[in-house]
Structure formats: C-alpha cells, structure tokens
Amino acid sequence: MSSSSPRTAMARDSKKKKKKRLKGSPVSKLTDDILADIISRVPYKSTCCCKCVSTRWRDLISYQCRNKMPQSIVGFFYEGYNEFRSPKKARYFTNLSRQRYPLVDPSLSFLPNCESLDILDSCNGLLLCRCWKVTDPKTLDYVVCNPTTQKWVAVPATDWSSMVSVARLGFDPAVSSHFHVFEFIDEESWGISEDELDGDCCGRIETLAIYSSKAGAWKYQTVEHGRFSIPKNSVSTFFNGILHLANLFECIVAVDVEGANWWLIDVPELPYYADCIGGIFPSQGRLYFADSDGSKLSIWVLEDYVTGKWTLKHNVSHLQLFRTKYSSYVNNYEVISIHPEHSLVFIVGGVEKTLMSYDMDSRKLCFIRQLGSECKLEWQWWPECGKKAPPFYPHVPLFSESLADEH
Template sequence: MERALMSDPMSMLTDDILVDIISRVPYKSTCCCKCVSTRWRDFLSHPDHRKKLPQPLAGFFYQGYNRDRFPKIARYFTNASGEGDPLVDPSLSFLPRYSSLEILDCCNGLLLCRCWKPTDPKTLDYVVCNPATEKWVVVPATEWSNKVSVARLGFEPAVSSHFHVFEFIDEKAWVTDESELNEWTGSLEAVATYSSKSGVWTNPIAVTTIVSIPTHSKGVFFNSIMHLAAFDDMVATFDVQGNLQSIIDTPDLPYDSPVNDVFVSRGQLYFTGITRSEFGPSMSVWVLEDYDFGEWTLKHTVSHFALFGTNYSACNYKVISFHPEHDMIFVVYGEENTLMSYDMDCKKRHIICQLGHDCQLEDISDEEKTPFLPYGPLYTESLADGT
C-alpha cells in the first residue's frame, strides 16, 4: 500500500477534493484530465461532478431591431455550432414578469439583466440569473440606475461564488439639473459597485480622469478587475470597489473606426483592429503581453479578402468574441449578418449561420445596435453561497 501511494500520490485524494482542483483549470485541460486514468474519466463524467467543472463556449445572446414590428426589439440565442435547437430559451421565462427586460452582460455563465417594473416605467431592478439552473437574485437599483447606460457583471467562479455589479455613472446620469450640462460629452463621473457577499452598493467612487465608455463596450472581468474599451483608443480598468486602476492605450491603427472591444482568452487580454497590408485592409489581432506597461504584441494578421472574399471592401463586420480556450475568433459580417469563426492556427474560416437583417451593427443609434454576448453554461446550483 505504501509503495502504491508513493508511486501515485493522487490516489490519496478523494473525488470531491480532486474535482475541486480540476474545476480551477481551463476547459481544455479538463478534457485532457479524462485521459489520465479510468477513475479520472469516470468521476469527471459523473453528473454531480460535471456541474462543478468549466464549460465550453455554447453560443451567443443577441437581439434584433425592426422599426416595423412590435415589440421593436426581439431577443435571440444561437448555438456556437450553428446546429440544433438553441441551448437556452432567450425569453428567460423563468424570471419574474416585468414590463421589459434587457440583457446587459454575460460573465462566466451568469447574466446581468435590467428589468423595468410594470407599476412605474421609470423604476427597475437588476436581476442576475443563471439560465442553466434557472436560479436568479434581484439586485436593488440605485438612484442612478434608470439613467445609467453602462452596467456590467463581474464573476469568477474559480475564485468566488459571489458576483459584482458595476454601474458606470456618466455625466448625464450624475448631474441632477440638466441645465448644468452646457456641453455633454458623456464622460464618466463615478462608479458604484454591488457585491452579492455584502448585499449592498458602495458609495460611488469619483473618476477624476477623463474617460468615456460606449454603451455597448464589452465588459471583460478577470483577475478581479473589470476591463472596458473606451473612446480615444484606450482600455479603462476598475477594481471591485469601483476605483479606476489604470488606463491602457491600445495599439495605434491607420484606419479610423468605431471603438473596438477587448476580449479575454486563456487568461490574456486581446484587441482587434484594422491595419494595412500588401493585400489591402486586414484584421489584426493584438495580445497584451506586459500588463504593467501596457505593451501590446501583434499576434496575427489576416486580410479582409481572406476573411470575406471578393466583396470584402464593402463588408461591414464586427468581432464579437474570442474562444476562451482556442485561438479562434467569432465575427458577424455582411448584409445577412453572417456569423462565422476564424481559426488563427490553421487560418481557416467556418460559416456558422446567418442571423438575418434585424441585427444592427453600424450607422445607427446606440440603443438600436446589437450587442452579442458569448455564453457558456454554469451548472452550480447557487448564485452566491460560499466565499
């Protein structure tokens, strides 16, 4: 017995301890763990243990906007494979009945929703829910919530079962007397945060640096820091108390374009933009190699012709996500809003499906633009128990 333990110290660990360890590694590594032994394969496949393990990217929440329809905004979910029935019912019918509901953010299997109450069109709740388990909790609104354009969710299940909600209070929401707004620029005035552990909002933290965040800037939460792309070619980062931690300049690009989102994959921050090449305009992919000094390294370049074919010059497109564990990008492009993936390793694209004309990408107001929210299921039963 002693010899067996010395040759295989992992055999001393119980299944519960082992699955807790493996739940903290990336999904790709979890798949490799199944090849270690028959025991590992069996316990990782057991339904009770599988609930605790990281899940792959399953698909995307998005919305369509049609002026000639009621309601004008419709919500959808499409699988990342483009095949089969949607994994999630985008109506979120398990939630309490509200007059309207908007999905603001998705973070590691949880959704942040803004829900307007039927009793008063100016009052609302935030609701954080888990579509995989149909569990939800109400987060009370603040005095700024009905005016705030940008609210985001922070959640890292490998670190804590508790989540954080961030309210980014811009100048328009902050000032009570609109006559004081001589020239509104939309600059950020303060940040308030809510912790499910404390159950209360912090007092808003003033932002003294000029920062302006677009309505649909994608929130990236990792290492307990929220990252948001901002105007003027920069990324603003905030801690869970709402303090502005740093401003990271994004790479200088030769083309003027709308604010590009940042993404996280395998624990690193990525940025995409349009650059020039011998083949014409290209999409470039940058990775933040030195976080402290804000140094980006060019990781990959692909021409628009290789991505979109002969009509690339007239093609509107938007990068909507990076795969969390692979060098793969998801893009929506063209008149039919075609969803495709592009593998940077093998340099191949794959057409997934067409999302239709209702999706709006460019040249319209912020409230009509389509946010795309990547989603992977989380099978943990509770939203905020434990530490």
Template sequence: MMRGSKKKKKKWDTGRSPVSELPDDLLVEIISRLIYKSTCCCQCVSTRWRDLISHPDHRKKLSQSTLAGFFFETWDTKKVSRRYQSVSGNWRPPINSSLSFLPRCEKLHILDCCNGLLLCKCWQDTDRKILDYVVCNPATEKWVVVPATNWSSKLYKAHLGFDPVVSSHFHVFEFVPTYVWDGDKSGDHSQRYIKVVGIYSSKAGVWTRQRAWDLPIETVHFIGSAFLTGILYLTSNNDLVATVDVDGNCSSVRVPKPHCPGCAYDVYVSRGHLYIANCDASEISIWVLEDFSTAKWTLKLNVSYELLFGTRYSSHDDHCCVISAHPEHNVIFIIVKYTLYWRSLVELFSYEMDSKELRLICDLGRESSFPYLSYVPLFSESLADEH
C-alpha cells in the same frame, strides 16, 4: 405507519472516505480526466477540492469551459426579441433564450454576460421608472434580484463581473456619466463620459458609490467588456483600455495600435489573457496583453477583409467587427453587416487563426443588434438568495 416517505440523503463525508487519503497531485490528475461540467460539480464536494481546482497551478491541467453560443436581441417596428445562436452544437437541456423562468415584467433587456451568468434589466408593469437588475443562470434557471439605484432608470448600460474559479459571488458595475439624458432634451445621448462607478457585491448584498474620478473615462459606445482577475476592462477613446477593479479604482493601459475614426475595437478574455481586436477600414488585428504594467502587447493576427471575404466585401457599405473569441481555442468570432444584391445581411463567422479557416455559422437576420454576448454554460455554481 411511519410518517413521511422521503429519506434524507446521507452527506458524503470526504474527511472519512478513502478519497481523502489521496495526495493532491493524484486527486488533480483524476479530476483532469473529467469533462468541464463534472469539474464544476467537483468544486462543491469540499473546501479542499474547491481550492485544488481553483489553484492557478492546476487550471491548465483541468477541463476548461466551452463556448456554447451568443445571446443577442433583434429589433423590429413592434418589439424587441431575445435570441440565442449556438456555435458548438445543441445542449441538453436546450438554452431558453426567452428567459421565461424569470419574473414577469413589462420589458427586459440583456445587458451583459460573464462566465455563464446573465445581467438583465427588468422594468415593472406599473411604472417604467421602476426597475431591478436580475442576474440569472440560463443553464440552471436560477436567478437573483439586484436592487436598482437612483441612477438605474436613466442609464443605458451596466456590466457584470464574475469568475466561478475564484468565487461564487459576482459584481455589478453601474457607470454614471457626466451627462444623463432625461428623455426630453436633445443633444448627445451617448453617455460616453463616465465620472462615477457604483458597484454591487453579491457577497455584501449592497451597492457602494465611489467618489468621482479626477478625469472622466470616455468609453467607445459601451460595446462590451472583459472581466479578468477581479478587474473589468473597457475600451475607451484616446487609444486607451480603461480598467476598474471591484473597489472602484480606475486605471488605463495604452492600446498597441492607434485606431482610426469609425473603426471598431473591443476587448475579450481567452486562455487567461486579455485580447484586443482592432477592426479598421481594411483589416483585423488581434493583440494580447503580455504585461499590464509596461503595456506590452503582442500581435497575434493581422488579416485583410479582402483575404477573408473576397470581393463581396466593400469597406464603403459593409461593417466588420470581432465580437468574441473562444475561451480555450485560437478562434475568433466575426460579425459582418453588408449588402448583397440589394439585401441587407448580418452574418456570423468563425475564424481559426492557426489554420486560417473561415467558416460561416449563420445569418443572424438584418434586425439583430449589438451586443452579441458570448455564453459559456455554468452548471454547478449557485446564486445567493437564488430563486
């Protein structure tokens, strides 16, 4: 009797297959007819296929990612719950919003989401000051631990940088403010003024601590971020968008329209460009950054709340914010918090900028809170030292 019933799968040798004889243009044309999930899998076939798919000249020809929904959290008097809201139908298998595949811990918060990966902060059962970051892929239920730093337990926010077209490795950005709340002192706990950034590289497997910047960055509530071509973008005060690259170098670009106190604005990536959304007391304006070096912005949308929502929206009691945009289509997603007949509502809308069609997706519940993290499923990329 032969020992073992499993047979080893023969690896496909693309170097000797007929496919290897195809010219690059024809191979790209074939791959362009595949759906996005299959295109991701093609990157794992060989180095040649990966380079063809990731080449900037070919990206527009190939199937792009599809926004599936949003991760967010709800707060009540007893606990924090993780939620997921679909915006493009049901995925199979369904998205596990509880993230039950992650290691058990006393408390877990989702901090950021970038191109299919989630960055979470996990507190241990034994000591609330002992924690780790976990980067996971909800589509494959794979995860990897990122060790915390001496600052991690005192910080409210960290960001994730990941672009699967460029590399399967990710970066975690941890920002150290000029003032850190220790839990006992009163005062300004916003942690807005950032002086140092620590960056974790999954490729190197270590954190690097950069020197303090000459002028600290004052961020706006750390609502969100955008990662594009190896650079993390953050909205900041003084009408600037701050940038941090994977080496910790900081820069900024002036926003196209000065914001008024109390208004909300955020950055996001769509169709390979950086966009900024400005939501002031009466209208939404959307701008795209055409040239970083010259701070050239182009206005894409300017629409009033009255035109969008009619008379039921009151600028005195209600709050409107653009939370994201579709990666490929001219569609933005809007959160509106308002009171209707003495009932508090948090509603999620989509707005098609070309057809000017506003669509109510759902009521997220009055306990839902920022950040609302847009999620694009990632099926093929693996994580180093994954579980």
C-alpha cells in the same frame, strides 16, 4: 476439478465480456476535454442525468471539477428588430453547433414578470439584466441569472439606475459564487448642472457604483483617474478580478472590484474609424484586443498594465480573411468574441448577418449560420460621442447549482 457450477462460470464469462466492451467503448477513449465539451452542449436537466452514467462523468460535471474544465462558448444572445412587428424588438439565442433549437431559452421566461427586460452583460455563464417594473415602468431592478440552471438573484437599483446607460457584471466561478455589478454614472445622471458639464467629453463618467453580492450593498467611488466616456454597448471583459471596457478616447478603462485601482490603457493602434472602438476579449489566460485599420484585422495581446505594452499576436488582410466568397463583408463586419480556450475569432458580417469563426492557427474562415437581416449590425450614432454596434453576449454554460442568494 472445479467446484463452480456451469451457471457461475457463465455469469463470470458474461461479466468479463461486459467489462471488455466497456473498456473498449468509443466514449471511454474520449479525453476529458472532449467529453466536457460534449456535455456542455446538452440541456441542464439532461446534464444532471449524465451524472449517473459513471463516477468520471459525475466528477466532470460537478462544480468543483468544472473549474478545471476548459470553457466552451456554446452560442450567443442577441437582439433583432423589425418595425412591422409587435413588439418590434425580439431576443434570440444562436447555437454554435448545428442544433436547430437553442440550447437555452432566449425569452428567459423563468425570470420574474416585468414590463420589459434588457440584457446588459454576460460573464462566465451569468447574465446581467435590467427589469423595468410592471407597477412603475420608470423604475427597475437588476437581475443576475444563470440561463443554464434558471437560477436568479435580484439586485436593488441605485437612485441613478434608471438613467444609467452602462452597467456591467463581474463574476469568476473559479474564485467565488459571489458577483459584482458595476454601474458607471455619467455627470448628467449624477446631477451636475448643464452649465457645469464637460463640453469636451460628452457623457463623462462621474461616479462608479459597485454592488457586491457578498456584502449585499452598493459602494460609491468618485472617478478621479482622467476623463473618459463609455459607449452604451461597449464590450466589457472581467479578467483576473478586473473589469475592462473600451471608451471613446482610444483607451481601455480597467478597474478592480473595490474601485480602488484604475488603469487607462492606450489601445495598440487606432481602428479604421476614429470613433469606432475595437473589442477586448479574454482568451487562453491573456487579454486580447481586436481592431481593423480598413485593410486588415489585427489581434493584440496585453503584456503590461502599467506601461500599456501590447504585442501583435496575429494579423490577416481582409482579402485573405474573406477571400472572394465573402468579399462584400469587408466594410460590414464586427468581431464579437474570441474563444476563451482556443484561437478562434467569432465574426458577424454581411447583409444577412452571417456568423463565422476564424481560426488564427490554420487561417481558415468557417461559416456557421445566417442570423438574418433583423439582426442589426450597422453602426448607429451614440449621442454626439461616437458609434455603437448591437451587442452579442457569448454564453458559456455554468453548471454550478448554487448562486449567492438565488431564487
């Protein structure tokens, strides 16, 4: 005869039933990839609470394991403009999910007070911002911040920062919590006299300044690797410790974090407009280049830095891409990003600036949302050297609770 009491037996049966329910719950059947994608779409404070759910959830969210998880773009920062509003410019964040409210605060209200603030670049969950000082609107500081955790670091400006148009961010959380800021100083800002300026290359980059958060200082490197000029809104990509930017002479400029190694890589084919530069994006461990020749969209993969060899990964005619539903977008669209882990190309086009995703595997175009006419997509002239398009900054949540010298 069993010595256990009826109460003990009931407790044991209840424990078995609870364990069975947990084992067979829908959440327990989700793969780490799917669960990580779900967790990445909730606010940071809620994510911290999720660590208490189980050991598995805690490990997924922790910084060490975060590096092994697939990155997921949850949305884009961008600017809108309305000449009848004050202020005329406004900053927005649009979710890729169907959530109504933005996952992060586009005002970045946690940053120190400043006269005005501009986003200059985004990289693996961090933003590089330019903060014009309230005490002296002609001077500035750079700020590197994590919109997910609302942590930020001030970066001192150089003597040329207020005149520099192109500053970019390099950061890889899988390597280090430290980051680099790249400041491309053109010949006029550097102080070269007007009669000595290169008339064949407007805005030629003369010097590169690189800030290391680990060293806490700037270093300077004279550019001696060919003539190039970079549009103000040229999309940058930091990949394998190398910063890449498209320039105005049909090539990609690439430089490492020390400024010691440079590459000028010819683009695979010229875009439809000679002064319209395509975008370069990292995805699935490769470097991609997207451009249009007026009749089709082509996606290329870089095979070799030295030879500049590209391989065509995908192309699709505009008729197949937009079909009749979005046929008006053919001459008014822009590739703004490629998903870091999937074959998804993000596109904005049309009068109402429709955000869409195109799956290169299934060849399906998906409508996401309309950003509105205030989001200016039309090409605008960049002084005598080419055109620029308003940038979209992809946001990948970074749940690391540490940032070098953070506030």
